[in-house]
Amino acid sequence: MQLRHLALSGALGLALAAAGGPADGRDLTVVSWGGSYQDAQRQAVFEPYKRATGKALVEDSWNGGIGALRAKAEGPATWDVVQVETDELVLGCEEGILVPLDWAKLGGKDRYLPEAVHECGVGNIIWATVLAYDGDRFKDNPPKSWADFFDTKKYPGKRALRRGPRQALEFALLADGVPLDQVYKVLRTEEGVQRAFAKLDSIKGDLVWWEAGAQPPQLLASGEVVMTSAYNGRISAANRNEGRHFRIAWEAGYVYQIDSWVILANSDKKEEALDFIAFASQPQQQAKLAELIPYGPTRVDAAELIPEAVRNDIPGTPGNRAYGLFFDRDFWVDQVEKLTERFNAWAAQ
Template identity: 50%
Template sequence: MTFRLRALGALAVLTLGACGSGSDLRPLTVVGWGGSSQDAHRQAYWSSFSQATGIPLREDSWRGGVGVIRTKVTGGDTSWDIVQVETEDLILGCEEGLFQRLDWAALGGRDAFLPAAVHDCGVGAMLWSYVIGYDGDRIRGAGPQSWADFWDVRRFPGKRGMRKTPKYSLEFALMADGVPPDQVYPTLRTPAGVDRAFRKLDEIKPHVVWWSSISQVPDLLGSGEVVMSVTSPGRLVVANRTEGRHFKLNWHGNIYAVDYWVILANSPRKAEAAQLLRYMTRPESQMRLARFIPTGLTNIEANREVGPELKRDTPSDPANMVGALELNADFWVEYGDQLTQRFNAWVAR
């Protein structure tokens, strides 16, 4: 998932220890998406890890993109150790040698995790989805039930929030145009299918507020700037819990994927980074994460043991996966550049 930089300052040091200057003496540095997901990781993992091990840890946030990591690694910047990445960045970065290959035996073995959470260079951090979110205080009664409803500005007047990327936007456009989830990527692999998706986006473009950070969505909905938005469930559920909001979700046609933890190939803290990976992926650690943010867990034992009340607003609940679409990372690795160029030109028109 790609999110806005969290207003944490440039870096937040969780535990201060005897750290001198220089990359070899700096704290272990972990990089996430910011916002409520990073808050949850801090509460569930990072603070307790530093307290238990005495290893100083600091955090940073980023927006994603393998180019950022490529520049750091090839340019000799060793300021990051562990990074949370999306699937496409994992695939490309592993192929380019930007990430350390993992010792799966030390993590409990590949069989301890959901198959989608296992990769030579990354271990699943969380299973997440993009769904339709709206404010129940503004849309009374039956809210949007599908992407066709999301596109229906007559029935549901007002602006829509959408992520400013072709990824997700094209898939949702085709589903709004009646393409079944299992036919979305076969359709997008054809020039006619891509044209169809952009024609559908043309319909809604005048009504869209584009966001670049998922952290913007609660504010966009809460202020009434948009009446509904593409969103990750966790952001709105946390806002309901902590701010007394009445945001609602519709899971029909959601797109789900796995984020991964990777260790950068040029990290000077590989041993400590591997230790933190083991800590974050243990069943008891992931079960603790579920208390702070609704997210799908990647450790099989954690998924089995966590209570149903903590699965209700996550992709781990089978009811939420009816009619869902798994993000096809291989498709976006193959076609991402050309579709991004076309999408950016289309947005600018």
């Protein structure tokens, strides 16, 4: 993945480094998910922040994982603000690698959805992992369920899932006939976990694994896969920016959750980091981001600023709410490391 660095270079950078100082000339570093999503963030948040404050900002990107977060929390700081998933937020806070936030500087907890409020993080977006396919390929009989995704006779060809147990196990159970509202109840049992892995095993030879959010649209565009799990906003961005005709099968069922901004405990720019998060969390910035890529806002006063035409593409809105399964934070905080180890062993077989 391409990493974007705007740090000082050349003789000036060397001079500043030699001079030392509190941060040795290092600018605030904000880490997100790359691709079309980070492109939208740059337009809605990063560039407006730089213009409003006159401060520099360095971008970086990552693919997630509590292990990667732990590694960055050791030694000298290179990351300050990071966008994380729910289990990374909770585990990172419990382990002390993230710092508690001053909610007074973020406008107060009552300005946000309850699910977006945490001691060490503030919700940034509501996003979903969905079933996506190329509408040009399936004009007459498109896939409409996760059972279709797992049916390689009806829909021959490779299909893709995000590498790891998160969402893959939920979708496997949906494909195996578990009702949406029973998925986590089943997954909490050993029999349910075995059932999910057995379902994945049934198409293991036809699976392609992706890690970065930019990959699913690329896999569809190249024809390498006939359908894939994907982040809803990446599919919309590919249609808008590249003229694709990708489709989302909302009715298949999707898992949605909240990403959060956090500050690493080893950051030497905690005050500036909090100022950035406060700026990024303004309703105008959240609404602009949703307009550029359809992820939902977490500020209660941002929704009314989003154009009507965009709202139906946002997960959890009336047009698709009935098909959504909210990510079970407690389950994954408790099980993510154990199930990731189990998934990796299964994938290596």
